[in-house]
Amino acid sequence: MLSPADNERLTRVGPGTPMGNLFRRYWLPALLAEEVPDADGPPKRVRLLGEDLIAFRDTDGVVALVGAFCPHRRAPMFFGRNEECGLRCVYHGWKFDRTGACTDMPSEPPDSLFKTKVTIDAYPTWEGGDMIWAYLGPPELQPPPPDHEVLRTSPGHRVVSKSFEDCNFLQALEGGIDPTHASIMHNMNIGDRTFLNNYDSLVAHIHLEKTDYGFTYAGVRHRSSHNWVRGYHWIMPSFHMRAAVEGSFGFREKGDEVPTIDGHIWIPIDDHTTWIYNFMYSHDPARPLSREQAHNAETRLGRGDYLDANYISKLNRSNDYGIDRKRQKYETMTGIEGINTQDFALQEGMGAIVDRTKEHLGTTDRAIITLRQMLFESLDAMENGGTLRAIDPQTYRNVRSVDRIVPSDIEWRDATKDDYVAKF
Ligand code: FES
Numbered sequence: 392m393l394s395p396a397d398n399e400r401l402t403r404v405g406p407g408t409p410m411g412n413l414f415r416r417y418w419l420p421a422l423l424a425e426e427v428p429d430a431d432g433p434p435k436r437v438r439l440l441g442e443d444l445i446a447f448r449d450t451d452g453v454v455a456l457v458g459a460f461c462p463h464r465r466a467p468m469f470f471g472r473n474e475e476c477g478l479r480c481v482y483h484g485w486k487f488d489r490t491g492a493c494t495d496m497p498s499e500p501p502d503s504l505f506k507t508k509v510t511i512d513a514y515p516t517w518e519g520g521d522m523i524w525a526y527l528g529p530p531e532l533q534p535p536p537p538d539h540e541v542l543r544t545s546p547g548h549r550v551v552s553k554s555f556e557d558c559n560f561l562q563a564l565e566g567g568i569d570p571t572h573a574s575i576m577h578n579m580n581i582g583d584r585t586f587l588n589n590y591d592s593l594v595a596h597i598h599l600e601k602t603d604y605g606f607t608y609a610g611v612r613h614r615s616s617h618n619w620v621r622g623y624h625w626i627m628p629s630f631h632m633r634a635a636v637e638g639s640f641g642f643r644e645k646g647d648e649v650p651t652i653d654g655h656i657w658i659p660i661d662d663h664t665t666w667i668y669n670f671m672y673s674h675d676p677a678r679p680l681s682r683e684q685a686h687n688a689e690t691r692l693g694r695g696d697y698l699d700a701n702y703i704s705k706l707n708r709s710n711d712y713g714i715d716r717k718r719q720k721y722e723t724m725t726g727i728e729g730i731n732t733q734d735f736a737l738q739e740g741m742g743a744i745v746d747r748t749k750e751h752l753g754t755t756d757r758a759i760i761t762l763r764q765m766l767f768e769s770l771d772a773m774e775n776g777g778t779l780r781a782i783d784p785q786t787y788r789n790v791r792s793v794d795r796i797v798p799s800d801i802e803w804r805d806a807t808k809d810d811y812v813a814k815f
């Protein structure tokens with residue numbers, strides 16, 4: 392449970408808000424590389440942390456991210472011409488390069504110095520892992536670019552996608568790091584529902600440790616002869632990583648499929664909507680994903696039949712996420728098709744910003760409680776000039792997540808130690 396003021400502090404992300412300022416201290420995915428595939432190609436609208444922006448890939452192949460409105464008379468830069476290393480406003484022809492400098496002002500006298508005095512807002516970008524990352528914070532505090540393991544894989548080893556979620560980032564993120572709902576809400580084979588009476592198989596024991604980048608936690612399910620260990624990382628400000636290797640129900644390695652690491656990055660569009668960047672990559676540098684596996688991963692991560700051309704789920708609030716009440720009665724917990732769609736139904740249904748003054752957190756909510764503590768700590772550190780977690784990529788570059796079944800006579804931490812180390 393949070394006070395109304397604390398709930399506001401954690402969820403508002405516009406310019407000048409505490410959480411908005413915190414996100415602005417990190418590199419964030421702003422769009423997928425595939426959205427601006429060509430140099431001098433069409434510009435693309437981007438909304439990030441409540442700011443309207445325009446992305447375009449300039450003649451050098453570098454992606455620019457500038458304000459959505461021309462500084463002359465505020466015409467929309469979306470209709471601009473992307474030409475010779477700059478975006479030209481089509482209203483009166485003022486042109487801006489990727490640094491925000493005005494490089495041409497045909498409507499002013501040729502000897503006028505006015506163009507040296509006018510700039511458009513522009514943010515630095517960095518391209519990696521099929522994503523265009525942007526830094527929206529104070530220039531003097533710009534950190535080195537991100538260095539997550541997925542960003543070092545080659546394209547044949549990974550699948551990256553994004554999907555729109557119609558609610559505040561924090562409830563989406565809290566859903567993603569909650570280890571317990573998976574065996575209940577995502578249960579696709581409810582049988583006679585006796586699984587709900589089996590506490591030990593339903594609920595993992597959580598072991599959690601704070602780190603320099605955020606925290607790591609493991610959900611361990613104890614069986615007679617073995618332990619099933621799922622180890623996760625949460626990396627500031629909103630990156631979550633997990634694995635699907637040995638134990639995961641439903642994602643078990645089949646035939647020639649390569650075991651994988653996957654995760655999400657939750658990026659606030661504004662206070663009420665969120666982009667989720669989804670990634671999955673091969674566990675093994677020597678084994679790229681098979682074509683079929685990449686296709687299945689794309690579907691599971693939300694492409695294909697699930698998403699429209701704007702990355703919005705076709706099963707959404709307007710059609711009750713396609714819930715099939717008969718399937719819900721006899722087959723699956725939710726009656727809703729698709730893991731991500733199930734999450735969206737519950738998270739979006741909480742309201743645009745969940746009212747955390749009315750919740751009651753229990754024993755399985757430890758990761759969520761730690762997440763909130765760490766966000767509050769980070770806000771305090773930022774406001775007092777302290778060090779922020781995960782600003783330095785060295786703190787997290789070598790971590791990876793774990794999904795292993797290990798004999799119960801070996802301490803699970805010893806048995807999985809090597810699996811926690813990045814291999815790319
Ligand atoms: S409004 Fe853009 S050049 Fe005039």
Ligand SMILES: [Fe+2]
Pocket residue numbers: 566567572573577730734
């Ligand atoms: Fe989920």
